[in-house]
Amino acid sequence: MKIFISADMEGISGVATNQQLKTNSEYQRFRKLMTADVNAAIEGAFNGGATEVVVADGHGNMSNILIEDLDPRARLVSGSNRVMCQLEGLDDTFDGIMFVGHHGREGGSDVTVISHTLAGICINEMKINGKVVGETEMNTLVAGAFGVPSIFISGDDAYVREVKETLPDVEAAVTKRAVDRFAAELLHPEVARAEIRSKAEAAVKKIKTFKPMTFEGPVTFDIELKGPQQAKMTTTLPTVELTGPKNIRFTCGDIVTAYKHMWGCAIIAMTATNGVLGSVNA
Numbered sequence: 001m002k003i004f005i006s007a008d009m010e011g012i013s014g015v016a017t018n019q020q021l022k023t024n025s026e027y028q029r030f031r032k033l034m035t036a037d038v039n040a041a042i043e044g045a046f047n048g049g050a051t052e053v054v055v056a057d058g059h060g061n062m063s064n065i066l067i068e069d070l071d072p073r074a075r076l077v078s079g080s081n082r083v084m085c086q087l088e089g090l091d092d093t094f095d096g097i098m099f100v101g102h103h104g105r106e107g108g109s110d111v112t113v114i115s116h117t118l119a120g121i122c123i124n125e126m127k128i129n130g131k132v133v134g135e136t137e138m139n140t141l142v143a144g145a146f147g148v149p150s151i152f153i154s155g156d157d158a159y160v161r162e163v164k165e166t167l168p169d170v171e172a173a174v175t176k177r178a179v180d181r182f183a184a185e186l187l188h189p190e191v192a193r194a195e196i197r198s199k200a201e202a203a204v205k206k207i208k209t210f211k212p213m214t215f216e217g218p219v220t221f222d223i224e225l226k227g228p229q230q231a232k233m234t235t236t237l238p239t240v241e242l243t244g245p246k247n248i249r250f251t252c253g254d255i256v257t258a259y260k261h262m263w264g265c266a267i268i269a270m271t272a273t274n275g276v277l278g279s280v281n282a
């Protein structure tokens, strides 16, 4: 039985502020904590009956997890040049997907710790076929196209409530109580990891009860960006329509193609934030 883990950092045990996730001395501590939470999920997955686990590091530069400290039974997708973004490595041979250390969406109704949608620098809101989505809901739809159900999530309490509106049966480990976007009431990491381990194990044991989320037909993304310079530059792609100063729309035939297209637009928008060639030695 193969399990895919998409790992993010904001919902990891111990994380309460953005500074902890940047490249400084604090960040080195939090890379260890991230790796430990992921290890708890891997252990739970194997205890529940998994025979193979692949982890995709999905935060920031996508190379946060310390491979030397990772459970040696798992393989790690690391590095950011990925066509499939947080789901690189996922295919139809997997039986379930877990989201470890994830977070609520930008502008969600509840305060969640370091809430954002995929790229805080450029995305205000993302809709798929008219429905506002966060990263977990979007990734769930993409995984569904491969026949892979979402079985487990971990993060703060508000994130868990948000995801359960869409996935009421997903197994969830709460790692902290969200107090503010940049404050949390933290569980001790050992306590949170015990919860991650047991809920991940429970999810794999009942994996047959989960159904992949699928839908037919074309997929339209409506994305509100943070700045007009970001939106405008995405129209270099002939598929993108400007629907407002900061709003773009595109339609693809299926969710996997649309996800890659969305990621392409996000890459352009991030690069366009301060001028596309401002930080490149072209």
Ligand SMILES: [Zn+2]
Binding pocket: 008, 009, 010, 058, 059, 060
């Ligand atoms: Zn992140």
